[in-house]
């Protein structure tokens with residue numbers, strides 16, 4: 001067994017699920033046990049399990065067969081922020097700091113350090129717990145790929161593959177019916193899924209949150225294609241896209257959530273406007289949570305596995321308060337503070353955007 005700074009560790013998955021979570025958990029368990037002789041405990045449903053003391057030991061037997069499985073065997077949630085936890089007082093719901101319960105539960109189980117697998121929200125909580133004295137290491141997850149301290153989050157490649165397959169399928173029906181097809185994909189503040197799937201699937205129009213669109217320019221593009229004798233068009237729109245001077249289209253609010261807004265509906269808005277401006281029959285597909293489900297791609301399985309092993313290595317070396325990340329071809333690590341800094345948006349003058357423009361793809365501006 002190799003030398004290690006900690007012997008009993010916890011692991012949790014937080015925020016929206018992403019394909020590859022189970023691959024991280026498996027790599028954490030195998031590396032911790034085989035390489036360092038550690039004991040691993042898994043908390044259920046994100047920070048909720050840490051607060052409510054819902055925990056179980058994870059052995060190698062518990063992770064058999066989970067590498068290709070979507071979701072997370074530990075469960076996850078967008079709620080249960082220990083520093084802003086809802087409790088009912090009389091007739092009122094108030095938000096209180098229950099983080100002390102986490103320290104009690106960790107001490108009950110003799111846990112010396114915790115691996116937090118999550119996006120900006122979960123990692124922000126991880127950082128706050130670290131600042132309060134908990135030994136934490138982070139792993140970057142999200143299909144949106146919007147964390148700036150890593151070249152890529154796991155989950156993105158699978159979501160991108162799902163979106164690309166959807167565009168391929170929409171192409172054949174669009175072509176047969178001479179229709180305009182609008183595909184709405186996820187991406188709250190960052191348009192990575194829309195831009196990358198639009199490029200991979202050969203879309204004609206790609207609308208991302210970073211570039212507010214003018215619907216007249218989108219309609220002109222569709223009309224120009226008709227004049228080129230192209231009888232169908234594909235528009236990919238990120239759920240967070242908005243028109244110039246307009247607002248994002250909100251589907252609903254999930255109260256108790258730090259960012260309560262759930263987006264959705266911009267695809268319909270774009271489709272109705274395009275149909276009335278061009279007179280062309282238009283249909284909408286909202287890909288939704290299909291993008292978050294299913295088996296991770298080989299790329300995501302490998303990235304998730306490298307992250308899981310990397311996180312355990314950091315704990316063993318006593319490098320706490322850090323997040324594993326991908327830099328070029330290498331797994332490195334950065335302080336948690338850096339990990340939750342700025343959002344990783346599509347650079348509007350970046351190479352991918354330029355390539356799209358050079359291909360004649362309309363970005364709505």
Ligand SMILES: Nc1ncnc2c1ncn2[C@@H]1O[C@H](COP(=O)(O)OP(=O)(O)O)[C@@H](O)[C@H]1O
Pocket residue numbers: 014015016077078079080081118119120121122123124125141142256257258259
């Ligand atoms: N900026 C933030 N600072 C602190 N807590 C946050 C922040 N954003 C979200 N949270 C909390 O983090 C948890 C997970 O956030 P969420 O955005 O759903 O997932 P993710 O970890 O993927 O970003 C929720 O409990 C939420 O209330």
Ligand SMILES: O=P(O)(O)OC[C@H]1O[C@](O)(COP(=O)(O)O)[C@@H](O)[C@@H]1O
Pocket residue numbers: 015016017078119120141142143144186187188239262263292
């Ligand atoms: O599952 P919910 O609560 O509807 O949330 C949907 C949101 O979660 C995501 O799928 C992923 O976001 P996170 O990684 O921050 O959880 C977004 O693309 C989408 O806007």
Ligand SMILES: [Mg+2]
Pocket residue numbers: 015119120121122
């Ligand atoms: Mg988030």
